[in-house]
Amino acid sequence: MNTHETQAAQVFLAHHDFVRGVALKYAPWPGLMEDIAQQVFLEFMAKESQWDLSTDARPLLATMTRHIALRQWRERTKQQPEVVQKLADHIRLLAEEREAPPRYEEEISVLRSCLQKLPEKSRELVELYYYNDIGTPQIADQINMKADTVCRALSRVREKLRECIERTTASQGGHAHA
Amino acid sequence: MPDTDTLIQRYLEGTLTTGEAEELHALLQAHPELGERLLQHFEMDAMLRATKPLVVESMGARPALLPKRRFTFATVTSVAAMAACITLVGAWLINQTMSPQPEAEETTASVAVLTRGVNLEWDSAAVTPGTPLSPGWLRLKSGIAQIEFYQGARVLIEGPAELQLVSSGEATCTRGKLSAQVPPQAKGFRINTPKGTIVDLGTEFGVDVGAQNAEVHVFKGEVELHQPAVTMKSLKEGQAMAIAGNTAVLPANASSFASLNEIDARSAMSQRFQFEKWLASSARLNADAGLRLRFDFQDDEGSRSLRNHAVNGAQIADGSIVGASWTTGRWPGKRALEFRNVSDRVRLNIPGETKALTLAVWVRVNGLDRTFNSLFMSEGWSDRKTHWQITRDGKVRLGIAGGGGSHHVDHDTPVLFTPERFGRWTHLAVVYDPAAREVRHYVDGELLTRSALKDTTPLKIGIAELGNWNDRRSSGGVAIRLLSGAMDEFALWDRALSDEEIAVLGR
Numbered sequence: 001m002n003t004h005e006t007q008a009a010q011v012f013l014a015h016h017d018f019v020r021g022v023a024l025k026y027a028p029w030p031g032l033m034e035d036i037a038q039q040v041f042l043e044f045m046a047k048e049s050q051w052d053l054s055t056d057a058r059p060l061l062a063t064m065t066r067h068i069a070l071r072q073w074r075e076r077t078k079q080q081p082e083v084v085q086k087l088a089d090h091i092r093l094l095a096e097e098r099e100a101p102p103r104y105e106e107e108i109s110v111l112r113s114c115l116q117k118l119p120e121k122s123r124e125l126v127e128l129y130y131y132n133d134i135g136t137p138q139i140a141d142q143i144n145m146k147a148d149t150v151c152r153a154l155s156r157v158r159e160k161l162r163e164c165i166e167r168t169t170a171s172q173g174g175h176a177h178a
Numbered sequence: 179m180p181d182t183d184t185l186i187q188r189y190l191e192g193t194l195t196t197g198e199a200e201e202l203h204a205l206l207q208a209h210p211e212l213g214e215r216l217l218q219h220f221e222m223d224a225m226l227r228a229t230k231p232l233v234v235e236s237m238g239a240r241p242a243l244l245p246k247r248r249f250t251f252a253t254v255t256s257v258a259a260m261a262a263c264i265t266l267v268g269a270w271l272i273n274q275t276m277s278p279q280p281e282a283e284e285t286t287a288s289v290a291v292l293t294r295g296v297n298l299e300w301d302s303a304a305v306t307p308g309t310p311l312s313p314g315w316l317r318l319k320s321g322i323a324q325i326e327f328y329q330g331a332r333v334l335i336e337g338p339a340e341l342q343l344v345s346s347g348e349a350t351c352t353r354g355k356l357s358a359q360v361p362p363q364a365k366g367f368r369i370n371t372p373k374g375t376i377v378d379l380g381t382e383f384g385v386d387v388g389a390q391n392a393e394v395h396v397f398k399g400e401v402e403l404h405q406p407a408v409t410m411k412s413l414k415e416g417q418a419m420a421i422a423g424n425t426a427v428l429p430a431n432a433s434s435f436a437s438l439n440e441i442d443a444r445s446a447m448s449q450r451f452q453f454e455k456w457l458a459s460s461a462r463l464n465a466d467a468g469l470r471l472r473f474d475f476q477d478d479e480g481s482r483s484l485r486n487h488a489v490n491g492a493q494i495a496d497g498s499i500v501g502a503s504w505t506t507g508r509w510p511g512k513r514a515l516e517f518r519n520v521s522d523r524v525r526l527n528i529p530g531e532t533k534a535l536t537l538a539v540w541v542r543v544n545g546l547d548r549t550f551n552s553l554f555m556s557e558g559w560s561d562r563k564t565h566w567q568i569t570r571d572g573k574v575r576l577g578i579a580g581g582g583g584s585h586h587v588d589h590d591t592p593v594l595f596t597p598e599r600f601g602r603w604t605h606l607a608v609v610y611d612p613a614a615r616e617v618r619h620y621v622d623g624e625l626l627t628r629s630a631l632k633d634t635t636p637l638k639i640g641i642a643e644l645g646n647w648n649d650r651r652s653s654g655g656v657a658i659r660l661l662s663g664a665m666d667e668f669a670l671w672d673r674a675l676s677d678e679e680i681a682v683l684g685r
Contacts, residue, residue: 020224020228024220024221024224028217028220030189030190030191030192030220030223031192031227033224033227033228034227034228043597046328047291047310047597047601049293049326050308050600050601050602051544051601052544052601055516055518055544056518056662058547059544059545059546059547059662060544060545060547060600060662061545062545062547063545063546063547063570063597063600064545064597064600066570067596067597081196081199083196083199083200083203084194084196084199086199086203087189087194087199087200087202087203087206090203090206090207090213091206091213091216091217091220094206094213094214094216094217095217095220098214098217103221104221104224104225107221107225108225108228108229111222111225111226111229112229115229126226130226130227130229130230131230135191135193136187136191147184148180148181148184151180151183151184151186151187151188152181152183152184152187154187155183155186155187155219158218158219158222158223158226159219161222161226162218162222
């Protein structure tokens with residue numbers, strides 16, 4: 001690996017959360033964000049010799065991410081039944097039309113501290129579903145509850161975390177872009 | 179039917195039935211506020227997945243449950259980030275060994291890039307340095323081309339030669355000479371010839387394919403020679419062999435193949451030649467009767483203005499540089515202005531009206547992160563003002579504001595700027611031709627698209643900016659339309675240039 005490649009990898013890693021935020025905006029499809037970030041990394045590194053790394057990499061990464069997001073979005077949703085495609089298109093338009101820029105980059109670090117403040121049962125649910133990759137029907141079986149109840153519990157946890165992030169960022173002077 | 183929370187959860191989990199998808203869609207249409215709620219859950223879901231630690235501590239005995247998701251990039255990049263602290267080599271290797279998703283492989287066409295060229299003449303479609311190359315034939319009439327395969331191998335081909343790119347690690351040569359440098363990470367790189375296949379084991383070698391025979395010469399390391407119905411042969415450093423027929427081992431002859439040093443020297447010479455040719459043609463261009471403005475960007479590096487070199491452009495003053503910094507242009511010694519901050523621009527004034535108009539620029543676009551990315555834009559947007567810009571989706575647009583209550587009209591090209599074009603110098607031109615009642619867009623000297631012109635009222639450019647935009651009417655902030663990139667030549671004519679004239683400019 002030459003020096004320029006090393007620098008390019010460092011630049012990407014420094015902007016990894018920024019790329020994820022852009023990916024979420026243009027491809028709100030479950031599980032697609034990481035695939036997009038992966039592809040952006042590969043394409044960014046494949047052409048690293050072309051990039052002037054002394055300049056701000058965000059415009060370049062934003063455009064690359066948007067192109068790749070739209071490409072992967074099309075590929076992923078076209079495999080779905082028509083009715084799901086319509087729902088997915090509707091959600092993508094909602095995401096694109098949102099006026100606020102992606103907040104992922106600012107919020108991810110706040111989220112980590114908010115997770116520590118969750119009640120024990122909520123934290124366990126997060127660990128089961130998000131960290132141990134166990135689906136809601138299986139969690140329901142395990143804790144002897146209905147699957148819909150688990151869905152609602154996860155929904156409440158996410159809402160609590162959203163409230164915590166809003167409170168924390170407000171106390172720190174609001175979002176940087178506001 | 180499940181409640182809204184459950185529907186959202188199933189959307190996030192990818193387990194919606196078609197009936198549930200229909201229900202959720204109907205709810206979103208009937209209750210627009212639900213859309214924001216869903217997006218917030220979606221974002222939080224994605225962030226929670228990304229907070230997954232590298233090693234998940236066991237939370238006690240659990241039933242044997244199957245993981246619901248596959249291996250994700252989050253894990254890989256977390257590892258890469260740690261490895262970066264120790265050595266970024268690790269990060270690169272980790273990511274290189276990951277398999278991209280099948281759908282991404284289907285849509286990624288290019289396998290190599292033409293990095294340098296000397297006196298290139300093509301029998302196939304012309305390609306210029308910086309162009310990504312997809313699988314297919316390259317027929318080089320003359321000159322030397324340096325191709326870097328995405329797997330890492332670097333190949334020089336000398337015209338006349340025919341090379342078919344097969345993949346990022348394989349090519350077929352049916353005629354001509356090539357030499358290859360294959361770093362360890364590209365080990366296994368293959369060159370097929372009509373007589374046999376050379377498989378590289380991490381080395382440097384040359385192949386000469388003639389009408390009757392073919393030879394392989396090994397300059398460093400070792401290669402394997404595979405031929406139909408013949409035992410595989412191994413050739414080591416300093417050895418050469420005919421690929422078919424006489425199998426005697428001969429001394430390798432490195433001097434008969436182009437080397438990287440040679441292309442370095444010839445490339446530098448070629449660039450110098452092109453630069454001098456451009457300098458020599460400048461005086462003739464400046465004297466063109468219809469040329470009203472020409473910035474060659476060769477002003478002193480300390481200068482904060484761009485001199486208008488058009489002999490007949492006395493009515494247009496020099497441009498004023500705001501913010502933009504000097505950088506290198508198309509060739510060493512050629513200067514350019516880089517636009518990177520929101521303040522960066524060149525201000526100028528084009529007084530009066532113009533019946534016809536041609537604009538031409540050499541531009542290097544680094545990325546398109548804004549809705550509109552300015553090439554050359556009149557201040558404000560009314561009464562036949564002109565906006566030449568690149569849209570976020572990569573189309574080049576000449577927008578003309580309506581006059582006397584009529585609507586504005588946009589003349590767009592198809593998508594031109596994709597990531598494959600970023601970082602490369604591109605020549606763009608647009609012609610507003612009232613006589614032919616059309617607008618023509620050109621790229622690298624070739625006609626790209628033409629669109630009908632209904633309203634041929636003269637244009638009024640007035641105060642304008644290169645690389646940015648100012649809306650003097652705005653009181654609540656100005657939309658950012660900064661170009662992320664560089665320019666090293668800009669010209670404006672008050673006449674419609676022909677296809678032939680544009681072709682000369684774009685060469």
